[in-house]
Amino acid sequence: MKIRVERDGLADAVAWVARSLPSRPPVPVLGGVLLDAGATDGSEGLTVSGFDYEVSATVGVPATVADGGRTLVSGRLLADITKSLPAQPVEISVDGSRVAIACGSAKFSLPTMPVEDYPQLPAMPQHAGELAGEVFGQAVSQVAVAAGKDDTLPMLTGVRVEMTGEKLTLVATDRFRLAMREFEWKPSGDVEDAAVLVPARTLADAAKALGSAGRSVELALSPTDGLLGLSGSGRRTTSRLLDAEFPRYRQLLPSEQTSSAIIGVAPLVEAIKRVSLVADRGTQVRLEFADGVLRLSAGGDDEGSAEEELPVEFTGEPVMIAFNPGYLQDGLAALHADRAELSFTTPNRPALIKPVNADGEVTPGYLYLLMPVRLPG
Amino acid sequence: MGVWSQVVGQPDAVRVLGTAAVAARGLVDGTGTAAGMTHAWLFTGPPGSGRSVAARAFAAALQCTTPGEPGCGECQGCHTSMSGTHADVRMVVPEGLSISVAEMRALVQTSARRPTGGRWQVVIITDADRLTEGAANALLKAVEEPPARTVFLLCAPSDHPDDVSVTIRSRCRAIALRTPAAPAIAEVLRLRDGVDTDTAAWAASVSGGHVGRARRLATDPAARDRRAKVLRIPLHLRRLSDVFDCADDLVKAAETDASEVSGTRDEAERDALKTALGHGGTGKGAASATRGSAGAIKELEKRQKSRATRTQRDALDLALVDLAGFYRDVLVTHAGASVALNHPDHAEGSAQAAGSWTPESTLRRLEAVLACREALEQNVKPRIAIEAMVSAMHFG
Structure with a gap:
């Protein structure tokens, strides 16, 4: 292999790919980045790829290829080297078991790793549609917060991605709360409606990496493959899908409500933080809604107790309900709104939290469903 | 293929x-x-x-x-x-x-x-x-x-x-899976490892159907020596003081065997990981990539150490299985049964032992070997378990 490539493109590509490499690779070859010149897909140029069995990352870089080929070198080392190169064309050539990198007067030599042992990179699935990067990034972060963190039930560690025509739905739940976001996107029309389950952590990482403002993200998916592909501005990633049945969640969403409250998010979060100081980890914060007043309380007679009152716009039957303060704060933080609507049926049925805009109207598209904690007595 | x-x-x-x-x-x-x-x-x-x-x-x-x-x-x-x-x-x-x-x-x-x-x-x-x-x-x-x-x-x-x-x-x-037949093992040694026909046949016949062991015996003269040393023990226990020398030999042979097996493997693994983590580059600033990789390497070394314990135990167990096989050969020879011996190359020794020991005493020795394997399984210190076994082998 012998190629010439611009320094900036190379450094960006290598830095981005190396970022997703495992810091403690389970097998040594996974610590490497694959450099493929005169690539297998027939296009001229260099592709830089990394893979950790779970997520693959690939970037194309324009390059002048004198001699094609594939080689595998340490991702950390290559990232460090390319970062420090002067702004001049970079020449990369493979010589036996070492790779030589020359840039201006700087010369480097790296040991290669066995490229034939490198796992086959997953192929990008069929293009399914595209959407704005920041919308996608925000939606994923709003939903992934509700995904399960413990490993006992695989289906609860994923985010369900549903494509139905022009609408894309993301849902996640860990049994105690459920977050759902729906929004419009531009399907390509080539792929049938489908629903897949993507590991929440990898989806959140990929969305963060690609979902920067002003760029669009392309979604690639086919119901039969085991992969979700995301790409944008020359960068492509694939994540493996979970092969598990997601709970039927639509029936959990309450169809009616007996009361609702509209309240500022920031004061409520502050109050919850203060009140829950006396609640031992994982115990409840009680919310008592009456006309115009929300009374928060925690603790009991035997331990410390705290109370605080906040003004609230409340309609309906007065209600007393208790929540896990951590889950409640997660939900309020995920709204990305100044004000929230909380709606209830009874103290032992799930409550709904939705964002509210400046006019006091509920912004459609997002909801956070939270199971209450049983009240004592 | x-x-x-x-x-x-x-x-x-x-x-x-x-x-x-x-x-x-x-x-x-x-x-x-x-x-x-x-x-x-x-x-x-x-x-x-x-x-x-x-x-x-x-x-x-x-x-x-x-x-x-x-x-x-x-x-x-x-x-x-x-x-x-x-x-x-x-x-x-x-x-x-x-x-x-x-x-x-x-x-x-x-x-x-x-x-x-x-x-x-x-x-x-x-x-x-x-x-x-x-x-x-x-x-x-x-x-x-x-x-x-x-x-x-x-x-x-x-x-x-x-x-x-x-x-x-x-x-x-x-x-x-069954114990692979000796000819099948010999065939593989010949085709895959390029061992000559005689050595392959010999290694296959003494390996007790253990493919990896047969390969080691066929390709590593030191391993052959150690096996011979172990199999010499039963017939060289004349005085009580021999017991301790032999026990020492046995433990040492197993230790060397284990450290040789893990030594080459550990080094290859460590090199591969170091390369993956950015060692081995030359040029200005290339050494900085190795920063922060010490933890991962240390973790590998810890895993290798815990594996070495296992390898040592396995090596000792193999030696004990060889010994048990020898006593079984003695019993077989004594009974005059026409079945294949575990150690056909030591047939002379087992015949000599069959002539001088009663089957009861041979059985007691065999029991001592098996008891030692069990003791090792229960984390008895190897040297003590082996010394107990060898003295039982001495008295019969």
Whole structure:
């Protein structure tokens, strides 16, 4: 292999790919980045790829290829080297078991790793549609917060991605709360409606990496493959899908409500933080809604107790309900709104939290469903 | 040469697995039915019969992309499966003495993933007998009802409930490997390792059906010497003081054996990891990439150390099995039975012993060896257990 490539493109590509490499690779070859010149897909140029069995990352870089080929070198080392190169064309050539990198007067030599042992990179699935990067990034972060963190039930560690025509739905739940976001996107029309389950952590990482403002993200998916592909501005990633049945969640969403409250998010979060100081980890914060007043309380007679009152716009039957303060704060933080609507049926049925805009109207598209904690007595 | 050529002397197992691999390919293509393929397999067989090799070959056949018979051994799917880097083949090789619950919980997560290559997600547990009770229970649900394209391959020395819990065993299809026949082992040594015919035949005949041991004996003169030293012990116990010398020899031989095996392996692993973490580059500033990699290397060394304990124990056990085989030969010779000896090259010695010992005393010596193996299994200090055994061998 012998190629010439611009320094900036190379450094960006290598830095981005190396970022997703495992810091403690389970097998040594996974610590490497694959450099493929005169690539297998027939296009001229260099592709830089990394893979950790779970997520693959690939970037194309324009390059002048004198001699094609594939080689595998340490991702950390290559990232460090390319970062420090002067702004001049970079020449990369493979010589036996070492790779030589020359840039201006700087010369480097790296040991290669066995490229034939490198796992086959997953192929990008069929293009399914595209959407704005920041919308996608925000939606994923709003939903992934509700995904399960413990490993006992695989289906609860994923985010369900549903494509139905022009609408894309993301849902996640860990049994105690459920977050759902729906929004419009531009399907390509080539792929049938489908629903897949993507590991929440990898989806959140990929969305963060690609979902920067002003760029669009392309979604690639086919119901039969085991992969979700995301790409944008020359960068492509694939994540493996979970092969598990997601709970039927639509029936959990309450169809009616007996009361609702509209309240500022920031004061409520502050109050919850203060009140829950006396609640031992994982115990409840009680919310008592009456006309115009929300009374928060925690603790009991035997331990410390705290109370605080906040003004609230409340309609309906007065209600007393208790929540896990951590889950409640997660939900309020995920709204990305100044004000929230909380709606209830009874103290032992799930409550709904939705964002509210400046006019006091509920912004459609997002909801956070939270199971209450049983009240004592 | 296909992947099945690695599975030595197991024509029955290869036939069953080959059929399953063809059926599995039919399922992937959508042309076949589920008949013939199973979601969980348990490979059992005596030590050295190639349980994990068979499991790996099966995994390769499932990932093979070449048309025709699955398991070509040439394509990237086969190659990376055999070398342990395929994205859809997860291998659990316990390096310590047991497999923890946490490790199995993580594995259950892996098993819930869809395969990246669109074929099969294969999970191999090479020593399922080392699963703790909790770990086995954590695995149970996944083994019983894995996702459609996930296959579990468990390996264990036997399907005895002490080794693999009944609950796991009853959820697996069993593949029983047998002790490979000496000619089959000799053939492999000749073809794959380029050992000459006589040495190959000799090594195969004295290895007791342990393919890896036969290869070591055939290719490493030092290993041959150590074996000869061990087998000399029974006939060289004349005075009580010999007992301690011989016990010392035995322990030392096992230690050297183990450190040689792990030494070369550890170094290769450490080098590969260091390269992956950015060592070995030259040029201004290239050394900075190695910063922060010490932790990962230390972790590897810790794993290697815990594996070394195991390797040492295994080496000692092999020596004890050699000794037990010798006493068995003595009994066989005494009884005049016409069956193959464990150590045909020491037939003279066993005949001499058969002439001078009563069968009862030979049996007592054999019992002493077996008791020593059990004591070692229960973490008795090796030197003390061996000294006790050798003095029992001395008095008969």
